[in-house]
Amino acid sequence: MTLPGITPYDGKTLPQSKAVSATNVHEARTALGNRLRELRQLAGQTGKQLAESLSWQPSKVSKIENGKQTPSAEDIKDWTRITNSTSQATALLASLRTLETQHAEWQRILKGGIRPRQNALAELDQKTRLFRVFEATVIPGLLQTSEYARARFAESIRVFKLANDINEAVEARLKRQDIFYRSDKRFHFVLTEAALRFRLCSPEVMLGQLDRLMSLSALPNVKLGIIGFETQYTASPWHGFWLYDDDKVLVETFSAGLNLAQPQEIALYATVFEELASVASYGRSARGIINRVIADLSPDDAEA
Structure with a gap:
């Protein structure tokens, strides 16, 4: 299996990506954002409407959905509540815990x-x-x-x-x-x-x-x-x-x-x-x- 953005190792040359170490973290955050976007779309809401319902800045919704920002547990609970998808909250929170284990911020640690x-x-x-x-x-x-x-x-x-x-x-x-x-x-x-x-x-x-x-x-x-x-x-x-x-x-x-x-x-x-x-x-x-x-x-x- 070849990681995205990495040249396969051929025994002579090494992978050239500086971001190799963060690949899995980025993929996990992106996957979580994609799933939250799907729930919003299934609820028939725009990003702006969701943001207004939660008193968020519209940019926060965009960053979460595009894997640029990690949502908090409360963010996920609020998101699933507003999109009438609370049955998905447990699985999404499990994904968040996995992501937090991979990417442990020093301020929290x-x-x-x-x-x-x-x-x-x-x-x-x-x-x-x-x-x-x-x-x-x-x-x-x-x-x-x-x-x-x-x-x-x-x-x-x-x-x-x-x-x-x-x-x-x-x-x-x-x-x-x-x-x-x-x-x-x-x-x-x-x-x-x-x-x-x-x-x-x-x-x-x-x-x-x-x-x-x-x-x-x-x-x-x-x-x-x-x-x-x-x-x-x-x-x-x-x-x-x-x-x-x-x-x-x-x-x-x-x-x-x-x-x-x-x-x-x-x-x-x-x-x-x-x-x-x-x-x-x-x-x-x-x-x-x-x-x-x-x-x-x-x-x-x-x-x-």
Whole structure:
């Protein structure tokens, strides 16, 4: 099966769509909008008439029907009531819950604070045996020091205007790292050199983080690859993603977390991961890149 807007993978070239990760979400939202349009049309109402009956702006009806806006549960209940189709409400609400699971907006996920999100990820960690992680801009959460994690959480609290539970969130993230010492878990991380160099925290904090990478890379069940700046890519590093066994892909955007579980999506991300992993440096070469970044960040003692 070929996803819409994606070039079939032929073993030589990779799919070229930047929107691959959102395909299922868009399709689900569009399908829900189409069904709501059908109910309106069967009721003999125009979009303007429906909007007036519900005291909505006409543009809201158009956006929902065209898959540009996700309706709320109350929107669906009101829609089916006005179109005399309340018998359809249960099925439509089930479709909405599926869509919300795929596209989980941060404002909703984090409304209770950051720690509950870490606890939810910890539950997923316990179920997973093989972790395949690619990050182009940040150090993955499981590899973070407390200071680096604190900087990342502080950004989330500031941007999303969240309640400040940063101490509890850092504690929960570090607790998740106990999983590294379980022999039944395997980890394969691939990072770009840019992720080691972006100034997302102070140089002192980043130096501690780079030292932590060195230590964790020595664990027998951890494989750490670094893609240096000089490397020729075979797959574009559009965004970071986490593969949990062959069951789920998690993609985080500025506004939401995408939870992808369709077999064709998982297979696609597995292919992309293998392409990225194949050009990464490992072992001594990876440590050489990390040491190069450490040298660039460290004060020049010779001139002190």
